[in-house]
Amino acid sequence: MIIAVDGPAASGKxxxxxxxxxxxxxxxxxxxxxxxxxxxxxxxxELDPAVEADAVAACDFAEDLLADPELRDDAIGQLAxxxxxxxxxxxxxxxxxxxxxxxxxxxxxxxxxxGTVIAPDADAKLFVKATPQVxxxxxxxxxxxxxxxxxxxxxxxxxxxxxxxxxxxxxAPLVMAQDAALLDxxxxxxxxxxxxxxxxxxxxxxxxxxx
Numbered sequence: 001m002i003i004a005v006d007g008p009a010a011s012g013k014x015x016x017x018x019x020x021x022x023x024x025x026x027x028x029x030x031x032x033x034x035x036x037x038x039x040x041x042x043x044x045x046e047l048d049p050a051v052e053a054d055a056v057a058a059c060d061f062a063e064d065l066l067a068d069p070e071l072r073d074d075a076i077g078q079l080a081x082x083x084x085x086x087x088x089x090x091x092x093x094x095x096x097x098x099x100x101x102x103x104x105x106x107x108x109x110x111x112x113x114x115g116t117v118i119a120p121d122a123d124a125k126l127f128v129k130a131t132p133q134v135x136x137x138x139x140x141x142x143x144x145x146x147x148x149x150x151x152x153x154x155x156x157x158x159x160x161x162x163x164x165x166x167x168x169x170x171x172a173p174l175v176m177a178q179d180a181a182l183l184d185x186x187x188x189x190x191x192x193x194x195x196x197x198x199x200x201x202x203x204x205x206x207x208x209x210x211x
Contacts (some may be wrong), residue, residue: 001026001106002121003201004114007128008174009077009162010135010142012185012193016128017110019194020201024108029100031111031118032080034093036071037061039079055083059092074143074150074158081162084112087171094118112166115177124204125180126197132159134186 003020007013014030021028038058039049047054070076083089094117101107101119109118115125130138136156143150166174176182181200185193 001123001205002101002119003106003108004119004122004125004177004180005108005110005128005197006112006114006116006126006174006176006180007110008112008135008166009081009159010139011128011130012138012190013110013126013128015190016126016183016185016193016197017108020197021108023194023198024201026106026108027100027103028108029097029110031093031097031109031114033066033071034096035080035084035089036076037065037068038083038089038093039076040065040068040071042083043076043079049079049082052086052088055086056088056092058083059089072146074139074148078158078162081165085165085169085171090117090171112174113172115180116175117172120177124201125177126183126200127176127180128183128185128193128197130184130186132156132163135159 001024005013005017018028038055038061041058041061042049042055045058047058049055097109097118101109115122133156136152136159139159140152140155143155181204183193183196183200188196
């Protein structure tokens with residue numbers, strides 16, 4: 001079974017995807033880490049994230065880079081949003097994601113184009129959303145926990161800027177797949193969000209004819 005979980009930054013899609021993977025005993029891939037790895041490589045090589053050729057040159061990173069804690073830095077997240085807008089970067093990482101999705105038994109993947117590009121034939125698709133203000137509050141709290149002094153207004157502005165980049169890019173923009181189930185986590189706890197996600201997946205599985 002392949003489960004696709006899409007949504008904007010700080011919507012809760014990563015937490016939900018991990019919980020679904022545990023619930024169904026499936027491997028999980030946070031595809032955003034791939035773009036963060038490209039962004040981190042770009043920074044370490046002192047390349048320009050806005051230049052497509054520079055970003056593509058950073059796509060050939062070692063697998064163990066995905067475990068680097070620096071990937072979680074907010075600055076890397078901002079750079080990842082820039083490099084992920086390049087069509088050739090998305091093309092370079094496409095097959096890696098498709099292979100993960102199509103491994104025996106299936107998988108859970110979260111990102112921004114899983115249900116539309118990476119696994120359009122996924123058995124269940126969720127689109128997780130929340131208001132920009134709620135997402136900024138979540139991210140601000142997370143950053144403060146890591147010692148960041150970024151103001152809430154700056155975090156909210158960054159969230160809105162990333163939304164604009166992700167939704168307007170020419171390659172695989174952030175859009176809800178037509179056959180995805182919408183899950184708004186704005187006013188739900190983590191536990192309630194996970195239970196709703198499981199219910200939505202189960203409803204989708206129940207609606208799928210047996211083969």
